[in-house]
Amino acid sequence: MSFKNITVAGSGVLGYQIAFQTAFHGFNVTVYDINDEVLDKAKTKFDVLAAAFKRDLAATDGQLADTKTRLAYKSDLVEAVKDADLLIEAVPESPEIKIGFYEKLAKVAPEKTIFATNSSTLLPSQFAQSTGRPEKFLALHFANNIWINNTAEIMGHPGTDKEIFDDLVEFAKAIGMIALPLHKEQPGYILNSLLVPFLGAAINLLVTDVADVQTIDKTWMVATGAPVGPFAALDVVGITTAYNINKLAAEKTQDPLRLKALEYLKEHFIDKGKLGVSTGEGFYQYPNPAYKEKDFLK
Known part of the structure; x- marks a missing residue:
């Protein structure tokens, strides 16, 4: 080299x-x-x-x-x-x-x-x-x-x-x-082959009104010992990236749930400039997001 x-x-x-x-x-x-x-x-x-x-x-x-x-x-x-x-x-x-x-x-x-x-x-x-x-x-x-x-x-x-x-x-x-x-081409490589479905599942739970952001994150953190939940992770990754990934998938599949998730991200985050940690607000507000509060998991 x-x-x-x-x-x-x-x-x-x-x-x-x-x-x-x-x-x-x-x-x-x-x-x-x-x-x-x-x-x-x-x-x-x-x-x-x-x-x-x-x-x-x-x-x-x-x-x-x-x-x-x-x-x-x-x-x-x-x-x-x-x-x-x-x-x-x-x-x-x-x-x-x-x-x-x-x-x-x-x-x-x-x-x-x-x-x-x-x-x-x-x-x-x-x-x-x-x-x-x-x-x-x-x-x-x-x-x-x-x-x-x-x-x-x-x-x-x-x-x-x-x-x-x-x-x-x-x-x-x-x-x-x-x-x-990696020994061959794989969409999402190793990391995102694991991560993207995980984050997508969290968004689907939210947009279908199964549970709210904090409850979903809390579930993952308590049950697995993870330091953050999927929505905190989305804020770090950047909601624009999540939107673009969902957009590509929605255009390919025309899956109604993916389209609903895409519309939700656009209306509530992209159009409002709430793009995650980089803009100071996404699913949480920064620099002091709720998931870092000592009583969050109670």
């Missing part, structure tokens, strides 16, 4: 975490997003992340200062990828957006650049031809709160070069991840 310069495209829920984690482990990282205003917001989020790294990883002020010196910001795609050995794409979970991005990227990225998608549910084979370099394209998927939940799922498509796959496994380890190689 000879990676040195990494570009992360997208500074949303996971993009900015991937960028900071990678810079923290000594790589030069360029953060690309659609405009300077969005990038300025990312810089603010990096300050919050620095505090989390200090609290949870005992990172020193010196390490964090060095990390920030290795972060650059670009809203021009040509500039953002001109030196990239690896580009990690973390743009919204929409096939149209991703295909459009890869078609632009393919025209400007150096021949050496490997492309990796952080898509949580979509398959690399859906975008491989759009990349213009299918043999150098694969998936590298991270869990939220990357510095603590340090999983990295590596999944190729049938045309991915085996040597590049192995390089991505080594890169994942080099940035402090537990590398989890």
Whole structure:
């Protein structure tokens, strides 16, 4: 593995975490997003992340200062990828957006650049031809709160070069991840093959009026010993991501329950800008959600 310069495209829920984690482990990282205003917001989020790294990883002020010196910001795609050995794409979970991005990227990225998608549910084979370099394209998927939940799922498509796959496994380890190689394409990889049905079941219980948010979360937390329930998890994942995943499934199946869930998320959350932890409100209000109160489980 000879990676040195990494570009992360997208500074949303996971993009900015991937960028900071990678810079923290000594790589030069360029953060690309659609405009300077969005990038300025990312810089603010990096300050919050620095505090989390200090609290949870005992990172020193010196390490964090060095990390920030290795972060650059670009809203021009040509500039953002001109030196990239690896580009990690973390743009919204929409096939149209991703295909459009890869078609632009393919025209400007150096021949050496490997492309990796952080898509949580979509398959690399859906975008491989759009990349213009299918043999150098694969998936590298991270869990939220990357510095603590340090999983990295590596999944190729049938045309991915085996040597590049192995390089991505080594890169994942080099940035402090537990590398989890998948031997074949699987929608949702390992993590979301388990997580998405779980979160979907919780939404279905809510929209069919079986129980309210807190009762559903409380049930899961008490019965399994889990630190959070499904709706707290949805707030962390981001309700936009949950909406997009439900939208894809609803369009394919036209299942009435999925359509009802989609309508519920749109009306009560998306349209009101209540997108989870990132906006200060989702199913709970932040920074002090009800599920963290000492009497929540009573």
